[in-house]
Amino acid sequence: MASPRSAAAVILVRPSPCPPSINGPGLSRQGEAQSIEVFWVRRAPRMMFQGGFYAFPGGQLDPDEDARVCAARELFEEIGVRIDPTTLVDVGRWVTPAFSPRRFDTRFFLTRCPPGEEPRLNTEEHDFGEWIRPRDAVAKWMEGRILSAPPVLHALRCLSEGLEGVEARMMGVPWANGEPIPAIDMRPGIVLVPLRTPTLPPATHTNCYIVGGDEVIVIDPASPYEEEQGLLDRILEKRKIREIWLTHLHRDHVSGANHLKDKRVLQIAAHPITARDLDGVVKVDRTFAEGERLELSGKPGWSLRVLHTPGHARGHVCIFEEKNGSLITGDLMAGLGTVVIDPPEGHMATYFDSLKRMQALPVTALLPAHGPVMANAKAKIQEYLDHRMEREAKILAAWQRGHREPGAIVKEVYTDVQPAMHGLAERSVIAHLEKLQEEGRI
Numbered sequence: 001m002a003s004p005r006s007a008a009a010v011i012l013v014r015p016s017p018c019p020p021s022i023n024g025p026g027l028s029r030q031g032e033a034q035s036i037e038v039f040w041v042r043r044a045p046r047m048m049f050q051g052g053f054y055a056f057p058g059g060q061l062d063p064d065e066d067a068r069v070c071a072a073r074e075l076f077e078e079i080g081v082r083i084d085p086t087t088l089v090d091v092g093r094w095v096t097p098a099f100s101p102r103r104f105d106t107r108f109f110l111t112r113c114p115p116g117e118e119p120r121l122n123t124e125e126h127d128f129g130e131w132i133r134p135r136d137a138v139a140k141w142m143e144g145r146i147l148s149a150p151p152v153l154h155a156l157r158c159l160s161e162g163l164e165g166v167e168a169r170m171m172g173v174p175w176a177n178g179e180p181i182p183a184i185d186m187r188p189g190i191v192l193v194p195l196r197t198p199t200l201p202p203a204t205h206t207n208c209y210i211v212g213g214d215e216v217i218v219i220d221p222a223s224p225y226e227e228e229q230g231l232l233d234r235i236l237e238k239r240k241i242r243e244i245w246l247t248h249l250h251r252d253h254v255s256g257a258n259h260l261k262d263k264r265v266l267q268i269a270a271h272p273i274t275a276r277d278l279d280g281v282v283k284v285d286r287t288f289a290e291g292e293r294l295e296l297s298g299k300p301g302w303s304l305r306v307l308h309t310p311g312h313a314r315g316h317v318c319i320f321e322e323k324n325g326s327l328i329t330g331d332l333m334a335g336l337g338t339v340v341i342d343p344p345e346g347h348m349a350t351y352f353d354s355l356k357r358m359q360a361l362p363v364t365a366l367l368p369a370h371g372p373v374m375a376n377a378k379a380k381i382q383e384y385l386d387h388r389m390e391r392e393a394k395i396l397a398a399w400q401r402g403h404r405e406p407g408a409i410v411k412e413v414y415t416d417v418q419p420a421m422h423g424l425a426e427r428s429v430i431a432h433l434e435k436l437q438e439e440g441r442i
Helices: 029-033 067-079 134-142 150-159 166-170 226-236 257-264 272-277 348-359 377-400 406-413 419-438
Strands: 005-015 036-043 058-060 089-095 104-112 126-132 184-187 190-196 205-212 216-219 241-245 268-270 293-296 302-308 317-321 326-330 365-368
Touching: 005 067, 005 150, 036 067, 036 134, 036 150, 058 067, 067 104, 089 150, 089 166, 104 150, 104 166, 126 134, 134 150, 150 166, 150 184, 184 365, 190 226, 205 226, 205 302, 205 317, 205 365, 216 293, 226 257, 241 257, 268 272, 317 348, 348 377, 348 419, 365 377, 377 406, 377 419, 406 419
Parallel strands: 005 104, 216 241, 241 268, 326 365
Antiparallel strands: 005 036, 005 058, 036 126, 089 104, 184 190, 190 205, 205 216, 293 302, 302 317, 317 326
16 A cells, blocks of 8 residues: 655645626625636646546645745646735645555645736646636536536535635545545546555456435445445444445455345345356355346436457446446456456456447546546557557567566566565466467468
């Protein structure tokens, strides 16, 4: 688990240039809320941390640097706005969840944009920035048009109620005071719950997803650990659960399924192959039909489609939310590390085909089982395909130079992988060699 680095961010606000409220000078609460704008930026897709997410300007503290000084420095470096650090109002401290490969312990500060200062993008860290009313920003998130981290969404919701009392509202949740956030709203009605599991490094957690409104689907209640199961129980305590869905058979995805099934008297659904392979381990009550769809009621409503995506596992499925383009990927892709293709359960050519079929969907965000959510979904899938093809070309070249043992090929090709991971890399080499043999190339 990565240690969080100290950082600071600035929530920059100004009076809105919109026409005055019909209520006149004595603004109503709604009029007051509509009278401010906030400046936000979109992180460039290439950024390792939250690329494609909407955020506030900010960055990492230099050694021995005060958080307010850092916030003012970052604001000027990133968007060219000069502020007096003493004007910054502390409105929270958020720590990136433990499942992320890059973590920050970030102080958030609120300040008004000084007269005469106008933001402009000064670095390649961001590809877009604008002034926006907080309510309009929240509406974009509600429509599934943007991705944003919990502290940003929380700040926007608080600012939507106006500046009066905003400090208390922003500090009014435990995770705005440095406590770990247990459940993350990634999109409306799609909640990510990172659960500690006995998974493969560098991952330490598996993401369980709760999808829906009036009733929900729980996808991959993964943890065998009592404290993690208790955490998920508390999060689900007041929710009506329709069913448990499993993406595939691996223990770091299914180990909490029996507990939740028994506690809440639920049914478990999975692909027929997964149901067969889990016989005696997890009782699957029904199997998915190919292309199965489920409509869930509530605001804004959800349309889930189950897609068979073998390659990592024979019975692997992804869950596609068709209204906003969110793809719950299981282990088809990962937000950190790599996906192991381990024959005979794993099959490289089939894995390539599954990636290409998911790329052909109108997908906008990838919600993996391990690591953070990824924006710019189609480009990210292409990165996966390109990376695998590059590896395969090097494996083929090593074979043509006379290397026949997977271990020898790993030493020549996987020079960027730590020796402790070479055993898993050998399994992927075997999968690539099988694919090359099937294609008649070796």
